Amino acid sequence: MSIEYGEAQLLPGEKIAITTDTATEPFWKKAKERKLTACRCASCGHFRMPPTPYCPECQSREMSWPDLPGTATVFSFAICTRSPYSGEPLIYVPVVVDLDGAPGARLVSNLIGIKAEDVEIGMKVTVDWNPIQDDWLLPIFRPV
Numbered sequence: 001m002s003i004e005y006g007e008a009q010l011l012p013g014e015k016i017a018i019t020t021d022t023a024t025e026p027f028w029k030k031a032k033e034r035k036l037t038a039c040r041c042a043s044c045g046h047f048r049m050p051p052t053p054y055c056p057e058c059q060s061r062e063m064s065w066p067d068l069p070g071t072a073t074v075f076s077f078a079i080c081t082r083s084p085y086s087g088e089p090l091i092y093v094p095v096v097v098d099l100d101g102a103p104g105a106r107l108v109s110n111l112i113g114i115k116a117e118d119v120e121i122g123m124k125v126t127v128d129w130n131p132i133q134d135d136w137l138l139p140i141f142r143p144v
């Protein structure tokens with residue numbers, strides 16, 4: 001017997017705030033242009049997410065931020081049934097996705113546009129954008 005949760009909901013953007021630092025700001029600035037990127041070592045090419053000041057492979061501080069295609073594959077997910085803000089009933093689906101064009105880079109996000117009970121590991125998804133506090137855009141995903 002499978003549970004029917006219903007449509008995965010968007011988290012309320014007005015409740016979501018981010019902070020940036022020198023290592024993460026390029027990601028958020030590209031997101032504001034609706035471009036998905038990931039931190040790539042400009043010295044050895046290793047992708048790392050979340051961005052960190054030093055490459056874990058070669059210790060270089062040089063970073064590049066290539067435009068990615070915006071597609072990804074669901075690596076893992078959860079189905080949540082309560083709002084993290086109010087505790088009221090809310091169906092939403094946190095996901096960890098493998099980013100296309102950035103081998104080894106994963107992003108924690110949310111999935112919408114699908115019934116929660118239909119989400120599967122390995123499914124192809126594409127980026128969309130959720131407006132959040134301070135005019136930032138949060139990358140979220142929906143099925144291709």
Ligand SMILES: [Zn+2]
Pocket residue numbers: 041042043044045046055056057058059060
């Ligand atoms: Zn490196």
